Amino acid sequence: MQQHELKLDLNTGDWCIEPIAIETNILGPVDYGWARYNQNPDCFTFGQGLLAGSPIPGSRRLVFCAYSPQWDGFYISSMGGAAHSFHGLGINYFELQGRCQQPSVLILNYRDDKLKLLLEPIDCAQKWRGYPDPEGGPDLLGFYALQQAVFDRYAQNYDLKKMRIIGVGPAAAVTREGGIASSTLHKGKFTGVVDWCGRGGLGSRLLQSHNIAACIFGGDYKDPLALDTRKMNTYFQLHFGQSASKADLSLTEKYRYHPKFKTGGTFGMNNLQMADKMLTYNYSSIYASNQQRYQLHKLFILEHYLKQFNEETIVPKNFQHCGEPCAVACKKLNGKYKKDFEPYHALGPQLGIFDQRAAELLNDHADAMGFDAIQLGGSIAWIMEIVDAGMIEPRNFGFPPTDDLRFGFTADPAQHHMVDDSMRNAQYAMAVINAILHDPKAAIFRQGIRAAAKHLDEQSSLRPSDRAVFLRHGEHGHMVPNQYWVPGMFSPMPIMGKYYVYYGDEFLAPEQLGKRNVERMVYELFSDNTGICRFHRKWSESITDEILQDHYGLDLDYKAHLYTLARAINRHESAKSRPWCSERNADLLLKFLEYWEQAGLEDPQLQYWLQYARTDKAGAARNYWQVVFDAQQQAFAAGQEQIPDCLTPKQVHEQEQLAKDSCNMGLLAVAE
Helix, strand or coil, X not given: CCEEEEEEECCCCCEEEEEECHHHCCCXXXXXXXXXXXXXXXXXXXXXXXXXXXXXXXXXXXXXXXXXXXXXXXXXXXXXXCHHHHHHHCCCEEEEECCCCCCEEEEEEEECCEEEEEEEECCHHHHHCCECCCCCCCCECHHHHHHHHHHXXXXXXXXXXHEEEEECCCHHHHCCCECEEEEEEECCEEEEEEXXXXXXXXXXXXXXXXXXXXXXXXXXXXXXXXXXXXXXXXXXXXXXXXXXXXXXXXXXXXXXXXXXXXXXXXXXXXXXXXXXXXXXXXXXXXXXXXXXXXXXXXXXXXXXXXXXXXXXXXXXXXXXXXXXXXXXXXXXXXXXXXXXXXXXXXXXXXXXXXXXXXXXXXXXXXXXXXXXXXXXXXXXXXXHHHHHCCCCCHHHHXXXXXXXXXXXXXXXXXXXXXXXXHHHHHHHHHHHXXXXXXXXXXXXXXXXXXXXXXXXXXXXXXXXXXXXXXXXXXXXXXXXXXXXXXXXXXXXXCCCCCCXXXXXXXXXCHHHHHHHHHHHHHHHHHHHCCCCCHHHHHHHHHHHHHHHHHHHCCCCCHHHHHHHHHHHHHHHXXXXXXXXXXXXXXXXXXXXXXXXXHCCCCCHHHHHHHHHHHHCHHHHHHHHHHHHHHHHHHHHHCXXXXXXXXXXXXXXXXXXXXXXXXXXXXXXXXXX
């Protein structure tokens, strides 16, 4: 095995390619990013996993690591399919240091057995304001405009089947929450499949700290050590009794298409199964009864929002992949609009939007402006609630008047004019986005939900912060949690906003939850450090270590290696963890506990925390958080031996069957 890094000094333009010695213990892009971050916290890295040159499905994510200005700490984010083109550069990893004098495009091209690198300035602000649509439609805006401009200027120098462009939007220039985006190409045209390195604000870091607005890369490097199809199938036949493609399809059914439930993808399956755990109207649905939430789910989701998706996307099979050959084709589209659960939930039901036309309009605008959709949705949902509740005067921040808003959970869904009210709320949210980006009166919201909540509390005795839902990290770091009503998503792990937590929806004592969180972080690193999409985790966590050991002749315990990595990150970042501070966060815990009490769960720990929360809600929330945190630290200190082995292939199949049975039970409950 031979790995190489490309190092670029943006201050001078000097660059070099250097080999990475095996003694460095760098076996993947997170290893690399963490090592370089410890040498220089101001650097920015991205790279591929060791299997990116193989035909293994889902193995070509491009993984980014850097200091996150949003999280206030080291962060990891990844982009689907982009390593399919990055692999053609003949390098494994890339480190940026310094800052260009002007916003620039980074140009990487491997041709004629040589890597070529150029930096050229670009007026990204001018491109964001509008750029001609090659199809003759209205001018492209934001990220889409910048991406097309870079394509028109440089693409003629590339094989379009081996090229990728990544870039940022206006959010990266003025907020901490800008993502990095990239559209796939088909026959020389950009498709509706936009992949994101979204969480953590690394787009803001790339532009504000390094002045890189876009990067175009690709090449024709041939990897002499790449795993071939025959050898790949040998591993899958040995463990699953099937070829790689058949095993992968059977273990990724949720993300592709589930014939029993006639839907698929994260949007389809999650919206089907959420039922009375749907989070709507800035999480305020937790105050409704289970039956009221079931009713809303039935009328607004099953019979409209999900029905539209199934008719427009699932029935005609409008499926695509992320830019690498992968039969799962998890990208679900309606025309140019890509439908994923969390963006279409945070910028959907959380804002009182239950109609696809309204959600498409808003999500497309958020993407064009270059925001992390989940973070943005959490912030706008909070803004809309405190505007609706009269806690702030909207005109003071450049927001539309309250009359333009239709917000708030109602016990009688018939009072909600689904299509019209959804469009009103979408247009209101778009106006808020534009104010945050362009109106000086809304400048405090550019610093994120945590800073804005603190500022508004200082201006008012109404404590708007108590309606905000976010996690705190460091002096100013914050993160809107992933869109699942489970305590794991609110845990004090060193990196949040990803799936480095246990997010099953059953009740666990906080001591158990903390331990399970550490286990999940280790196994999620199987995906991130190997550049494998986590949608394939049901097989990748079982056999990735064996493939790496056998193919590259490595003598290692991969689980122990990743545990050591996770522990090192935790040791560096855990001191920045901060307890929950808003009443809404505390209520999310209390109502989750009450949910399981109403379900008839008899558990001494459940009763203990319920009694505690009912007598001292804020104190119970602080102590629950602390117990989870302490359990995590104990698990990180206990040694990798306490991390259970990954599931065997047989256990994977059994777990899959249990998940299907659970889904059946959930649908039965909805029907009843």
